[in-house]
Amino acid sequence: MPELRKDPIIGRWVIIATERGKRPSDYVTASAEALDPGKNPFAEGNEHLTPPEVFAFRDPKSKPNSTGWQVRVVPNKFPALRIEGELEKEGQGIYDMMNGIGAHEVVIESPNPDIQLEQQPVEGVARVLEAYKVRMQDLLRDARFRYILIFKNFGRQAGASIAHPHSQLIATPVTPKRVKEKLAGAMHYFAFKDRCIFEDILKQEIREGARLVYENAGFVAFCPFAARFPFEITILPRRQSAYFSDIHPDEILLLADMLKVTLQKLSKALNQPQYNFIIHTAPARYAHHGYWSTIDQDYRWHIEILPRLTLIAGFEVGTGFYINPTPPEESAKYLREIPV
């Protein structure tokens, strides 16, 4: 059973994923393995190679776990957290831990292993986003989970072990520390100014324009003022909403356009760079606030796109202090001018 352990000094939780079973000797020879297409578990026709699907967009006549799908969501075969069981918490001397209850799912974005997310038509990207929403809404009903994290790793150095286009979902019984910090920052700003910090950021970015990358009727993409990485992009919705899972159907299409355009710009500008993206949404409602909470006014869901062009060295990991060699204004100007 995996475990969740809490750092006693700064309060950061870590997943000790015992069942992924990396033994010391595994690291010595670790290297990327080429995947035989017949053994690609995410390819159409290989549905039997994954655990049974939990959701899919598929042709009306097709059967679950067979061909004929456009997007398919399956449990991760080597999950970092396990879905079965009750949450158990305990202390070990001064340390705190709980068993590793959670969900770990894979969203297979297309049956075609060679079509990247941004190469799909807008409707295709929208289907992937709709699958995120459906799974998030479903897992939020499970009272054991506090946070649903949706993210994508593209490229080996960005953490993708299988090349077939996919994203991931992890539901955790704790709210990640960085999420808590963002929530607290937004709450304090609201308490101090009676304004949403995300709305203030949006207004300033639109007014200044120097860090803007792309806008449409529903969303604004910009390189953030204190970007940690070259070409880092934040996508903010224009409508105030704390939860990604509350996105409207028309917003899904606009977000699909936004994601397609920004990822295409990155791909053209930097020759298909490795990247991560993360959807930052608010935690499950019961987990963090009572009737007095201002979260619906103070926090806004958003997406961070993090191209992996620079290495994350000891300095960054040890202190959380990043060195970014390209000013966001320069990144944004370059991306704005890339035609797509």
Added chain:
Amino acid sequence: MPELRKDPIIGRWVIIATERGKRPSDYVTASAEALDPGKNPFAEGNEHLTPPEVFAFRDPKSKPNSTGWQVRVVPNKFPALRIEGELEKEGQGIYDMMNGIGAHEVVIESPNPDIQLEQQPVEGVARVLEAYKVRMQDLLRDARFRYILIFKNFGRQAGASIAHPHSQLIATPVTPKRVKEKLAGAMHYFAFKDRCIFEDILKQEIREGARLVYENAGFVAFCPFAARFPFEITILPRRQSAYFSDIHPDEILLLADMLKVTLQKLSKALNQPQYNFIIHTAPARYAHHGYWSTIDQDYRWHIEILPRLTLIAGFEVGTGFYINPTPPEESAKYLREIPV
């Protein structure tokens, strides 16, 4: 001039290192370059290829910036922060920034490019540690600096761009966020329990033994309970002291033994893995506390060694939530049993 910019939501400072001059097109073709030995700026005989040294251990008859040294400290030729000028802070709408004043130095650990730190005799490692102490004490006299960070990147993926053994020092005008979190965690624990959390950790690790790696008269090395990385190691001094720069001469020798043994164990266990280490020390005294501070009792300096065997994916960067596939008890047992 580089800039320091603050994330308006979570308060994290970022260095925008404009003078390192990475333009968008630089990333497309970026790859590791082989270094002609004659052009290795850290090699003996090439002292003219670095800025003038700020400190060195050298033969009594030798002259500064010539051959005959054992350890040499020079300013970084491409510094992330600049030493000249007054600190200027300003707001830009809702954003906060300051100019990038600081120090960025390189500690060249040996004139020999092929002898890694752990391959030096204990006296050689002690000389490197003594150089750290001397530079830290010197820079702490500069009232513009709040924090002195000493770290080592070993291996290309861990952030080292030059293979010749070296470590780095960065002095910053702000205390890094992760450091502040540790300080706050230790302070609150002390306020609540009237005990130092580092002493409690040390006692529990020694009593349980399962995560111990190596002990000597001055220091204890163990894999931390909530390790983020496989084979992550914490080195804690037995004597309570908040500042690395207050280390005693006899402790320098014991720390040299400790660092040599643990790095040798890692190297043998994992075939010279890439790693980072970071010295966590308290910030400059005036920066953070008045006469009522308990920092001398609540915080203890320590070293984190972070082997880079797993990739840092979007999940980790976006949420600060790490997945560690090897339990620290297993890492520690393996390292304990490696003979050195």
